[in-house]
Amino acid sequence: MNKKGAEKILSVYWFVILILVAGGVFAMVYLFYNHPYDIRDLEADILSNKIADCLSEKGYLKSKIFYQGSFSLSSENFLNKCNLNFESKEEEPQYYSEIQIYLFENLNNPILEILNGNKNLISSCEIQNENYQKLAKCSEKKFYTLDAENNQYLIKILSIVRKTEKNVK
């Protein structure tokens, strides 16, 4: 082959490389922007923090929750007392919250248990890894607190956020 022929083949080869690079870039950009931002981990964390703030302040149970030796919080009034709104446009509820309050002397049986939202989401918390993005996201927190008479309590909070359609493709 003469020199001119070789140059022509080289430029065809060069354009094939350009097309391959362009194809790769288009594919990567399409894949990147076609996936929605997944903020469910953050939402579940914020929900847990909100519930913790609702129950306890500066290390003491709030008076609107615990007054004169008894809890005024129940599964029925929990959303109202903690200023939460679990309504959504989807048919299925998108949130679940579970609070367990234990006396420090007996950490086996909770003295108060509050459940609210979609109980079907609890099973998602058993598998939380990258391969199962379509499952709901969970956040678990526990902390110690005191009442006015310095009795000690352990509070466990589980928050779950589904919203799969808006956060995963």
Add this chain to the structure above:
Amino acid sequence: MNQRGDILMGNIIFIVLNLIFLTILILFLLKQGQGAIILEQSYAKNIALLIDYSKPAMEIYLDMEDAFELAKKNNIPFQDMVQIKENQVIVKLSDKGGYSYSFFNDVEVGQYPSVDNKGYYFIISNYNE
């Protein structure tokens, strides 16, 4: 034209085509990140998270300059860009419906575009009764 002229012309065409290719690629990349669908989703989720974390008597300012530019281009009135209905944030930057995302914090929220049309104010007035 002699052989030297042919080689020069060939190289110039080759370089020009390469530059055109790179320009298209860069424009494509820039346009993808600034599309209405991406920005609507990003701001709706951002605002929902801010509201979830907020407490009454808070005033939140969110810089949305790129969203304002896009809304202006698409003839969307600035006061309609962000709407809050019940517990849904709706961000609309084109005439194709917008993007909505829900928040769980049961607060009353007022939203107003800033005077310089670069951001939005969110005023958390109280908890809903």
